[in-house]
Amino acid sequence: MQIARVIGTVVATQKHRTFEGAKLLLVQPVTLDDRPTGAAVLAVDSVGAGVHEKVLVVIEGRAAGDALGRKAAPVDAAIIGIVDQVDVHEDAAGVMSRP
Amino acid sequence: MHLARVIGTVVSTRKDAALSGLKLLVVQPLAPDGQDAGRPLVAIDAVGAGTGERVFYVRGREASFPFLPVEPPTDAGIVGIVDHWTVE
Numbered sequence: 001m002q003i004a005r006v007i008g009t010v011v012a013t014q015k016h017r018t019f020e021g022a023k024l025l026l027v028q029p030v031t032l033d034d035r036p037t038g039a040a041v042l043a044v045d046s047v048g049a050g051v052h053e054k055v056l057v058v059i060e061g062r063a064a065g066d067a068l069g070r071k072a073a074p075v076d077a078a079i080i081g082i083v084d085q086v087d088v089h090e091d092a093a094g095v096m097s098r099p
Numbered sequence: 100m101h102l103a104r105v106i107g108t109v110v111s112t113r114k115d116a117a118l119s120g121l122k123l124l125v126v127q128p129l130a131p132d133g134q135d136a137g138r139p140l141v142a143i144d145a146v147g148a149g150t151g152e153r154v155f156y157v158r159g160r161e162a163s164f165p166f167l168p169v170e171p172p173t174d175a176g177i178v179g180i181v182d183h184w185t186v187e
Contacts, residue, residue: 008131008186010102012155015179016145016165024100024155024179026131026186040131042100042155051187060159074145074157074164074178077100 003083004029004057006049010042018073025049025079027057032088043077044068056081100155102129102181105148109141117171124148124177126156131186142175153181 008026012019023045029038034054041059046067049055058064059077067078107125111118122144130136142156145165154177156162162176163169 008184010155010184011182012179013182014146018164019179026102026184028131039101039128039136042102044100065161065164072164072167074161074176075100076157076159076161 001080002029002057002059003032003086004043004055004079005034005036006051006053006055006079007040008051016074018068018070018075019044022068025051027055027077027079029057030054032086041077043079044075045079047079047082049079049082054083055079056083100157100178102131102184103127103142103154103156103177104129105150105152105154105177106139107150115172117166117169118143118173121166121171124150126154126175126177129153131184140175142177143171143173144177146177146180148177148180155179155181 004027010024028040064075064078065073103126109123127139128137156177
């Protein structure tokens, strides 16, 4: 999973039927200190997230389709949580980044 | 999924049998500000998109799901035509 910030909304009338009723949001992955990293992606929202919120996104794989609750959905990214808070213990993070 | 603009078509006569009848489109990925982002790629079309339209496509084996029970060998598929998007 990745932490991302919701930056926008997308409207699409003509789409694959598994997307009917689904909310599409543009999300920008962010680093732990909240800086943008990598390319923004389009994710289906299954938790009622809104613009500016920090969210938890599953990217690629079956998990994204499962989040929509539909079988064989052609989905590769889904918002599956709204982040209240992230705590990183600097000393622990330091240990992990050592060679 | 990713935003893109359809910039062309691909014709392929000799191909995997599971791809027959499918439309192959060249798409240019777009950043949220509408600028081109990265290299164009070829995607199969599941929604009837055409050149010049802005679409969103899915990456990975999920791209073949709209065609089940046939599973065309693809890693990108167009699954929606975008009316508009907003970035705040």
